[in-house]
Amino acid sequence: MAVKEVAVGIDIGGTNTVFGLVERDGKILADDSIKTTHYDEIEVFIAALYEKIMVTSHKLGNGVKIIGYGVGAPMGNINKGTIEHAADLQFKGVIPFADIFNRHTDLPVIVTNDANAAAVGEMIYGGARGMKNFVVITLGTGLGSGFVIDGKLVYGHDGFAGEIGHTAIRPGPSNRDCGCGRKGCLETYVSATGLKRSLLKIMADSLQPSELRKYSFEELDSKMIHDAALKGDYIAKRAFTHTGRMLGFKLADVVAHTNPEAIFLFGGLALAKDLIFEPAKEYMEENLLSIYKGKVKLLASELSTQNAAVLGASSLVWSSREPN
Amino acid sequence: MAVKEVAVGIDIGGTNTVFGLVERDGKILADDSIKTTHYDEIEVFIAALYEKIMVTSHKLGNGVKIIGYGVGAPMGNINKGTIEHAADLQFKGVIPFADIFNRHTDLPVIVTNDANAAAVGEMIYGGARGMKNFVVITLGTGLGSGFVIDGKLVYGHDGFAGEIGHTAIRPGPSNRDCGCGRKGCLETYVSATGLKRSLLKIMADSLQPSELRKYSFEELDSKMIHDAALKGDYIAKRAFTHTGRMLGFKLADVVAHTNPEAIFLFGGLALAKDLIFEPAKEYMEENLLSIYKGKVKLLASELSTQNAAVLGASSLVWSSREPN
Numbered sequence: 001m002a003v004k005e006v007a008v009g010i011d012i013g014g015t016n017t018v019f020g021l022v023e024r025d026g027k028i029l030a031d032d033s034i035k036t037t038h039y040d041e042i043e044v045f046i047a048a049l050y051e052k053i054m055v056t057s058h059k060l061g062n063g064v065k066i067i068g069y070g071v072g073a074p075m076g077n078i079n080k081g082t083i084e085h086a087a088d089l090q091f092k093g094v095i096p097f098a099d100i101f102n103r104h105t106d107l108p109v110i111v112t113n114d115a116n117a118a119a120v121g122e123m124i125y126g127g128a129r130g131m132k133n134f135v136v137i138t139l140g141t142g143l144g145s146g147f148v149i150d151g152k153l154v155y156g157h158d159g160f161a162g163e164i165g166h167t168a169i170r171p172g173p174s175n176r177d178c179g180c181g182r183k184g185c186l187e188t189y190v191s192a193t194g195l196k197r198s199l200l201k202i203m204a205d206s207l208q209p210s211e212l213r214k215y216s217f218e219e220l221d222s223k224m225i226h227d228a229a230l231k232g233d234y235i236a237k238r239a240f241t242h243t244g245r246m247l248g249f250k251l252a253d254v255v256a257h258t259n260p261e262a263i264f265l266f267g268g269l270a271l272a273k274d275l276i277f278e279p280a281k282e283y284m285e286e287n288l289l290s291i292y293k294g295k296v297k298l299l300a301s302e303l304s305t306q307n308a309a310v311l312g313a314s315s316l317v318w319s320s321r322e323p324n
Numbered sequence: 325m326a327v328k329e330v331a332v333g334i335d336i337g338g339t340n341t342v343f344g345l346v347e348r349d350g351k352i353l354a355d356d357s358i359k360t361t362h363y364d365e366i367e368v369f370i371a372a373l374y375e376k377i378m379v380t381s382h383k384l385g386n387g388v389k390i391i392g393y394g395v396g397a398p399m400g401n402i403n404k405g406t407i408e409h410a411a412d413l414q415f416k417g418v419i420p421f422a423d424i425f426n427r428h429t430d431l432p433v434i435v436t437n438d439a440n441a442a443a444v445g446e447m448i449y450g451g452a453r454g455m456k457n458f459v460v461i462t463l464g465t466g467l468g469s470g471f472v473i474d475g476k477l478v479y480g481h482d483g484f485a486g487e488i489g490h491t492a493i494r495p496g497p498s499n500r501d502c503g504c505g506r507k508g509c510l511e512t513y514v515s516a517t518g519l520k521r522s523l524l525k526i527m528a529d530s531l532q533p534s535e536l537r538k539y540s541f542e543e544l545d546s547k548m549i550h551d552a553a554l555k556g557d558y559i560a561k562r563a564f565t566h567t568g569r570m571l572g573f574k575l576a577d578v579v580a581h582t583n584p585e586a587i588f589l590f591g592g593l594a595l596a597k598d599l600i601f602e603p604a605k606e607y608m609e610e611n612l613l614s615i616y617k618g619k620v621k622l623l624a625s626e627l628s629t630q631n632a633a634v635l636g637a638s639s640l641v642w643s644s645r646e647p648n
Binding site: 169170171181259295 | 399408409456457469471473474476478479480481482483484485486487488490491492493494495504505506569570573576577578580581582583584585607611613614615616619620
């Protein structure tokens with residue numbers, strides 16, 4: 001039997017860390033996950049992650065050979081293999097992720113921004129196949145972004161391009177604290193947590209009844225708000241509208257900067273479909289210069305929530321083996 | 325005597341249209357200009373421009389041979405050779421610039437955004453030599469921008485990338501009308517006109533004395549405000565501070581999107597040096613995520629105001645002759 005080569009794609013999220021053993025053609029032979037939030041120490045987290053990958057690999061038997069590890073993480077830096085000051089992770093400061101991971105293996109470990117990994121996944125295996133200029137926005141605990149220009153991922157001078165989640169909604173001190181230490185960043189509005197925060201503010205201002213009034217901030221999650229909105233809950237619907245508008249407002253900036261063919265929304269909030277897409281599209285168009293109006297597609301990712309970043313991360317390994 | 329080949333670089337501005345006859349190495353053999361504002365009809369404007377170029381060329385004698393025309397214009401589109409809905413020009417709608425110009429000549433006519441042309445000029449002949457990732461912001465009657473990523477100008481899917489002048493300062497209706505038909509665009513704050521508008525608002529709010537109180541809006545220009553600020557005029561200084569802050573606020577978005585090594589400021593307002601650079605730098609840094617802080621250089625263009633776009637536009641012709 002021929003040995004199947006696989007790259008391990010790892011997607012580190014604020015809540016869960018998902019990985020997959022992926023063949024060159026994007027076929028995921030096995031996948032699993034661990035809870036990111038269960039670990040306070042990065043060394044322990046990486047040891048647990050590596051262990052789980054080994055267990056998963058061994059279940060596939062001797063026919064599979066790992067050739068490297070691709071990692072998508074918030075604030076992942078491809079130049080240095082680090083995760084730096086990630087607002088949505090409990091691991092603070094500059095984490096030499098690749099170096100620590102390489103205590104377990106001599107194989108290549110390639111780290112990048114989780115949204116960059118999702119963008120590569122979308123380009124190779126998803127809705128962006130054939131596109132040269134597009135942007136992927138990942139909506140999860142936070143908001144990430146990956147820019148593809150002329151068919152290539154944009155890393156920028158320091159390897160940190162694509163952080164629209166940490167652009168501000170307006171000048172001057174804004175009222176929402178961001179995990180990054182500043183105030184008023186886009187992700188304080190547009191993310192699963194941002195949606196909850198908007199819900200609470202609307203609940204405070206409005207006297208409309210809502211079934212969500214009986215839940216605490218900690219009990220609430222975006223799925224509950226989604227379900228309530230589908231049932232016609234006024235406050236839940238308004239929270240989605242506000243979230244979508246703030247997103248659309250900043251997407252107009254994305255268009256004016258790089259004029260993409262399409263913008264893909266990916267992750268939990270994107271599953272709310274029209275609830276988020278309609279206000280986002282409306283506000284994006286309203287804020288676009290005439291030369292851009294009606295031209296930029298706002299699309300849902302064609303990859304499942306787990307898969308895009310895992311596939312993209314794994315493809316980093318494959319592409320690093322190929323000559324330029 | 326060997327014939328010298330030259331490309332004509334043309335920089336179409338809201339007020340003046342400047343051109344130069346440029347050798348491959350960036351040496352400008354001759355240059356001149358016409359007043360853009362003197363012409364209501366695009367055909368007449370182009371005829372006058374072409375005539376002036378011919379006169380300038382003939383003065384150089386038989387030793388010079390024009391090989392093509394590179395044009396930098398607001399809303400210039402490289403794919404179509406058009407100028408589309410330029411807010412700062414009196415020529416409205418979609419202008420088939422290259423087609424009209426080609427009524428006078430069979431030589432290639434290449435049109436792009438004026439700020440894109442300036443960015444190419446900066447890359448080949450100016451302060452961005454050796455840089456792979458940078459942005460040029462042109463501050464004139466309006467505000468233009470050109471993005472270079474991985475050593476290449478970003479055109480985007482429709483050829484219109486780089487219009488940060490028409491991103492909005494804040495969500496919702498903002499109070500300043502923009503020439504583009506919308507409200508609250510960055511260039512309504514950050515441009516020669518934006519500076520005047522801010523000056524008037526500060527003059528209205530403040531009771532501080534100012535020598536500028538005796539001039540009408542039409543009489544005022546950015547040079548007068550600059551001179552007054554240098555003499556310590558409180559209102560003029562505050563107008564510059566406000567202008568710089570609005571610029572810095574949006575430059576932080578530029579950094580979060582594409583993580584450039586440097587941002588170059590070019591054009592009239594950039595000549596005000598610290599008056600604009602200090603508040604711009606301060607507000608940019610204040611709005612940057614920690615991973616970017618202190619890393620992105622905010623620099624003055626190393627090319628003279630006339631030259632950058634002319635050199636950049638001319639280089640479009642040279643580069644179109646070279647195989648990829």
